[in-house]
Amino acid sequence: AQRVTQPEKLLSVFKGAPVELKCNYSYSGSPELFWYVQYSRQRLQLLLRHISRESIKGFTADLNKGETSFHLKKPFAQEEDSAMYYCALSAWGSRLTFGEGTQLTVNP
Amino acid sequence: EAGVTQSPTHLIKTRGQQATLRCSPISGHTSVYWYQQALGLGLQFLLWYDEGEERNRGNFPPRFSGRQFPNYSSELNVNALELEDSALYLCASSRWDGELFFGEGSRLTVL
Numbered sequence: 100a101q102r103v104t105q106p107e108k109l110l111s112v113f114k115g116a117p118v119e120l121k122c123n124y125s126y127s128g129s130p131e132l133f134w135y136v137q138y139s140r141q142r143l144q145l146l147l148r149h150i151s152r153e154s155i156k157g158f159t160a161d162l163n164k165g166e167t168s169f170h171l172k173k174p175f176a177q178e179e180d181s182a183m184y185y186c187a188l189s190a191w192g193s194r195l196t197f198g199e200g201t202q203l204t205v206n207p
Numbered sequence: 208e209a210g211v212t213q214s215p216t217h218l219i220k221t222r223g224q225q226a227t228l229r230c231s232p233i234s235g236h237t238s239v240y241w242y243q244q245a246l247g248l249g250l251q252f253l254l255w256y257d258e259g260e261e262r263n264r265g266n267f268p269p270r271f272s273g274r275q276f277p278n279y280s281s282e283l284n285v286n287a288l289e290l291e292d293s294a295l296y297l298c299a300s301s302r303w304d305g306e307l308f309f310g311e312g313s314r315l316t317v318l
Contacts, residue, residue: 131305142210143250143297143309185250189305194240194263199249 101126103188105198112176113206120171120201122160122186132162132169133187133195143185146171156180176205209233211310213298219316220288228283228313232300238262239281240307241273245294253296256281288317 102125112118124130134146147155149162149169160171169186186198212231220226232239241253252265256275270286279300285292295314299307 133306135307142311143299145306148306194252194255194265195305195307196252197242197250 101130101188101190101196103186103196103198105184105186105201107201108199109202109204111204111206114178115175118173118176118180118203118205120184120186120203122169122171122198124167124169124186124188126167126188126190128190131189132160133189134158134160134169134171135185135187135197137183137185139182146184176203178205178207181205211298211300211308213296213310213313215313216311217314217316219318221318222288222290224288224317226285226288226292226315228285228296228298228315230281230283230298230300230310232279232281232298233302233308236300236302236308237279238301239275239279240299240301241281241283242297242299243267243294244297244312245291250297254283285315290317293317 104123106121132149135143136146137143158173162169181204183200183202185200187195189195214229238257240255242250244250254273255263259275273283275281293316295312297312299309301307
């Protein structure tokens with residue numbers, strides 16, 4: 100069975116500080132990993148996916164198969180990054196499994 | 208391009224009643240997913256439909272059911288409502304590469 104764990108429900112940092120949102124997964128095969136974000140009063144949307152290797156809004160995430168992790172990082176947090184972040188895993192032909200989410204607050 | 212649309216936005220029911228939620232996917236998307244977002248519990252997978260067929264089902268009782276119509280729109284039905292069914296129900300559709308596009312959700316309140 101596939102499982103995604105986000106150990107921090109709440110994370111608070113100051114503007115300009117680095118931020119890392121942790122995500123660990125369990126799956127025996129080769130998963131595809133995603134980060135979705137939900138800003139206040141907006142719908143849930145894709146932030147980035149590991150296969151694209153893109154940096155979106157300054158965020159990056161590296162898939163570490165040895166540690167089964169897909170942590171989301173940004174070197175300098177901005178107030179507009181405050182949102183709910185969900186890590187998600189997809190196995191081929193299977194539905195997307197989400198973690199419980201991390202509420203990020205960036206303080207001025 | 209119109210996004211995923213869900214109706215109703217809000218729904219208030221009493222225990223034991225039935226609720227029906229509707230979802231229209233983005234044009235060209237054939238897969239529809241339903242998730243429950245209850246307070247403090249994150250996103251729990253409910254159902255996945257593709258090409259009119261149920262492909263996968265989450266760990267929910269049988270009173271949660273749904274269907275997908277020939278135009279790929281979908282319905283989620285919840286029978287014998289219980290208080291703990293109160294939640295935001297999100298629908299998403301996907302394109303070929305697996306990215307999910309979410310609707311704004313239907314908030315169900317069971318009194």
